[in-house]
Amino acid sequence: MRHQRLAVALAMAGFAASASAYDVNDWPTHYTFGDGTDIGLIGVYRYDVNEFSDDRRPNGSHAFTDAHTNRRKELGLTLKKKGVYDAIVDYEYQGKTWLDTNIRVQSKAFFGEDYGAFRFGYSKTLVSFEGVTSTKATSFLELALPAQAIYEGRRTGIDWQFERPVYIANVGYYCCKDLQGDNHGRTLAGRIAWTPRKTDDDVIHLGVAASREDRDRSIDGRGIEHAPSARISTPPEAGLTPVRLVDSGTLAKADHIDRSGIEGLWIDGPWSVQGELLRADVSRFGGNPDFSAHGGYVFGSWVLSGESRPYSGGNIKPKGRWGAWELLLRYSELDLNDGAIQGGREHDWTLGANWYLTEHFKLQANVIRAWSDKGNLSLDPTIFEARAQIYF
Numbered sequence: 001m002r003h004q005r006l007a008v009a010l011a012m013a014g015f016a017a018s019a020s021a022y023d024v025n026d027w028p029t030h031y032t033f034g035d036g037t038d039i040g041l042i043g044v045y046r047y048d049v050n051e052f053s054d055d056r057r058p059n060g061s062h063a064f065t066d067a068h069t070n071r072r073k074e075l076g077l078t079l080k081k082k083g084v085y086d087a088i089v090d091y092e093y094q095g096k097t098w099l100d101t102n103i104r105v106q107s108k109a110f111f112g113e114d115y116g117a118f119r120f121g122y123s124k125t126l127v128s129f130e131g132v133t134s135t136k137a138t139s140f141l142e143l144a145l146p147a148q149a150i151y152e153g154r155r156t157g158i159d160w161q162f163e164r165p166v167y168i169a170n171v172g173y174y175c176c177k178d179l180q181g182d183n184h185g186r187t188l189a190g191r192i193a194w195t196p197r198k199t200d201d202d203v204i205h206l207g208v209a210a211s212r213e214d215r216d217r218s219i220d221g222r223g224i225e226h227a228p229s230a231r232i233s234t235p236p237e238a239g240l241t242p243v244r245l246v247d248s249g250t251l252a253k254a255d256h257i258d259r260s261g262i263e264g265l266w267i268d269g270p271w272s273v274q275g276e277l278l279r280a281d282v283s284r285f286g287g288n289p290d291f292s293a294h295g296g297y298v299f300g301s302w303v304l305s306g307e308s309r310p311y312s313g314g315n316i317k318p319k320g321r322w323g324a325w326e327l328l329l330r331y332s333e334l335d336l337n338d339g340a341i342q343g344g345r346e347h348d349w350t351l352g353a354n355w356y357l358t359e360h361f362k363l364q365a366n367v368i369r370a371w372s373d374k375g376n377l378s379l380d381p382t383i384f385e386a387r388a389q390i391y392f
Contacts, residue, residue, distance in 0.1 A: 025359045029392045035081075042076035042090055044136045044391045050240040055381040063379055067240035070094050071387065074136075084109040098122060098179035099135075100154070116162035116169075122179050123159065125152040126170050126189040127209040129263035129276050130297070134313045136391045139274075139301060140352050141239065141366050144332035146278040146295030148234040149246075150259060152213060154178055155187055168193045168207075184216035185228070193263070201308035203267035213257045230254035230282050232293045232336060236370040237348055238383050245372035245379055246336045246344035248293065253286040267311060270303035292338050299330035299350075315391070316356045328352035344374025362389045 030040035048071035052064035076090030076099065083106055090099035102121025108114040124132045130143050131151035142148065157174030174187040193207030215228030233247035258281040265274045275298035282291040301309060304325040307316050318324035330350040336343025348370045355363040368383040 027360060027392050037079070037081045040078045040080075041392065042074065042078060042088070044072050044074040044389065046071040046387055046389045048141070048240055049384075049386045050238050051384045052238075052241075053382045053384075055379060057377070057379070064238075064241050064243055064381060064383075069240065071239060072135075072389075074099065076100075098154075100124070101179065116160050119159050119161070122154055122156045123172075124154050125174060125187060125211060126159070126172050126191040127152065127211045127259040127261050128278060129207065129209075129261065129265070129274070132313075136389070137310075137313050137315045139299065139309075139326075139328055139354070140237070140330060140350060141364055141385045141387050142235075142237045144276075144297035144299075144330060145234055145237060145246075145334040145346060145348060146276065146297060146332065148237070149232050149295065149334055149336075150261075150278045150280045150293060152187065152211065152257075152259065153183075155183065157187070159189075165198065166194065166196050168195060184218045185214050186216075187211055187213040198311060200310075201267065201269050203265060203272075203311045205263070205265040205311070207263045208261070209263065210258070210260045213259070215254050215256060227253050227286075228255070230257055232280060232282075232291075232343065234334065236346065236372070236381060236383060237332070237350060237366075237368055238385060245370065245381075246334055246346045246374055248291060248336050248341055248343040251282050251284060251288075251291055251341075253284050253288050255283045255285050257282050265311070267309055269308055270306050272301045272309045274299055274301075289339055289341070291341050293334070293336050293343070295332065295334035297330060297332035299328055301326055301328045315359070315362060316354075317359050318356045323358065324354075324356040326352075326354040326356070328354070342375055344372060346370060346372040360390060360392050362391070363387070364389070 030038055032038045049068040051066045055063040057063055073093040076088060078088050080086035085105045087103040088100050092099055100123055102119050102123045104117050104119035106117050128147045128151040130147040155174035155178055156176035159172030162169045170191040172189045177183055189211035191209035193205055195205050197204040217228055218226050230251045231248055233244040235241050235243060236245050261276055261278045263276045277296040279294040284290055305320055307319055307324045316324045333347035335345050337345060348368055350366050350368045352366045364387040366385040371380045
């Protein structure tokens with residue numbers, strides 16, 4: 001029954017989009033004042049379906065449970081003046097999580113020369129090209145295995161971006177917890193990318209990034225102090241399950257975490273290829289062994305209707321009456337085995353299809369074939385995922 005309801009909803013969305021695309025693309029989500037100041041709304045709604053098969057444990061039970069529910073309910077506000085500043089406050093109500101909440105200022109507006117842009121507040125850290133992609137513009141339903149496991153996420157601090165035609169440089173220092181009150185510590189991060197080609201449909205991007213996160217002790221609500229710790233794990237590229245096929249477990253007495261990545265993107269008209277290699281090294285004290293995790297992914301995309309993936313990270317804007325169609329294939333792997341810590345290994349193949357009905361409606365479907373080996377347990381589930389998304 002739930003699949004029938006989803007099918008009816010998607011069919012209605014498709015009909016509405018094809019019948020009146022010129023109307024649904026013109027949403028009044030922004031207002032610009034006479035002096036150029038722009039105020040706008042951000043909104044994302046997602047409904048997901050996850051179905052699992054080939055997931056029986058040796059005792060006959062299923063490792064995963066099929067799920068269908070709201071995946072995201074995001075609402076935010078932006079205020080900006082081109083060439084001067086832009087500010088954002090964004091909250092995700094489904095997961096009760098703060099998203100980007102910061103202000104960025106352009107140095108040229110204040111000093112007369114372009115020394116880059118400075119951002120203050122809560123924003124994404126720099127290591128993982130896929131991780132810093134806008135969450136409403138992801139090519140697949142979920143991030144690849146290494147990005148989910150290694151990406152640090154958002155932190156509060158300051159970062160600087162300096163962009164020129166053939167390169168981009170970023171430096172960030174994050175000195176506070178996240179806005180949920182977790183992740184005590186400080187992070188220093190840097191990233192530089194070479195961009196010799198950077199037009200709407202012709203892009204080459206090659207970059208490296210690195211960070212050091214110093215972990216701090218924390219005190220819980222009962223006044224008990226806890227030594228810093230870390231944990232590296234991920235579900236099998238499925239968002240509606242808590243089950244981890246690979247998991248380092250809690251790494252007690254973690255002094256600091258070094259993260260590093262190599263990233264690449266090529267776009268040529270409707271074709272694109274993107275990939276990353278990511279690594280995390282956890283240094284521990286008190287006689288505990290250090291731990292290293294590493295992985296990578298690569299995926300290819302073909303937009304059948306001829307549009308190009310945007311380099312800026314936005315969704316594809318369809319040009320035709322019937323929207324834009326995209327086919328994708330991704331391979332990802334993650335290794336959490338290191339010495340006495342046997343967190344397991346996993347690799348996934350994902351076949352994806354996206355239908356961008358308009359600038360504000362997107363339908364996605366993924367089929368994932370996962371292989372994992374952790375200790376004496378091997379699980380190789382097949383996962384079907386579908387998503388309906390409204391965004392502006």
